Amino acid sequence: MRKGRKLRVMPLLPGVSEALKKYIDGRPSDSPFVFPGKTRTGYAEIYNLEKTLRRACIRAVVEPFTPPTS
Numbered sequence: 001m002r003k004g005r006k007l008r009v010m011p012l013l014p015g016v017s018e019a020l021k022k023y024i025d026g027r028p029s030d031s032p033f034v035f036p037g038k039t040r041t042g043y044a045e046i047y048n049l050e051k052t053l054r055r056a057c058i059r060a061v062v063e064p065f066t067p068p069t070s
Helices: 014-026 046-059
Strands: none
Touching: none
């Protein structure tokens, strides 16, 4: 859910879907969020996610990008 309580759907490749499921099943948190954070809201801030993604892109030698935020 994003602004205006609109549901956003993100298509995932089968490999990404499997990796995401493995990540969720293996994390120690009981949070309902995929990427929980130590914030008032309980989820990770977009700035931190973007920073992590940018670093991963650099390590993977691909052009850094940011996810859609709206």
